[in-house]
Amino acid sequence: MYRIPILRVEEFLLVSIQTDLDDALAVKLQDDLTTAIATHHARGVIIDISGLEIVDSFIGRMLADISTMARIQDCHAIVVGMQPAVAITLVELGLSLSGVQTALHIDQGMRFLRRFLAGRDEEASDERE
């Protein structure tokens, strides 16, 4: 069965969905990512959805669930690259994707994660002092 590849980049995981996502594939990705976060001790996950032509309620929930599961694993997920037509449709559909961090593209997502994690490391070392 086809699987969406999960790449490791530094301390992050990068997923780029470039295929029509059916529900089974979406669930598989969610499971694979959760396992990969633990295996690689990933501190951040970037999910690029620029190749997705639609996000319906099922895919929307998958993105929200991935964000929650990452957080529980002390990892920060960010969804990047949503097409404008997809964003407009999501709002009309009634999905706000609350709890899902987003950025315009992969570069911005990377920059955000680095800043976010550096800020957290600083807080942690302040607490130690």
Added chain:
Amino acid sequence: MSGNEHLQLSISTEPDVVYVRQAVRKLASEIGFSLIDQTKLVTAASELARNALIYGGGGMATIEKKQQGTRTGVCLTIQDQGPGIENIEKALEDGYSTGSGLGLGLGGARRLSNEFEVKSAPGEGTTVSITRWL
């Protein structure tokens, strides 16, 4: 696809939901729908096809070009022989689901279409018809 032609696709597996999306996208783009309108229609189609699969145990999608005076549109009808919907008003409410879904499917599909019709009764399956005009 010319005026009266229609395309029928059966929905019995998860990949079938994707085929319905692709067929709706193809017709909408041929007719000249903008990318945003295509996306809205395809998203509505995805919700309805999934509903037929999950709640109706599978079904049939009919995709056709609709002509009404000078208006052109795409009409999608999704039919299943499942248990039917007991309370349609309730099923259209956001957040209401008899399954494990978000309860956005039916109401969301209605918001994403220009015309929306549900026919259903307990034991008699469900037929949902949506149209989006160009």
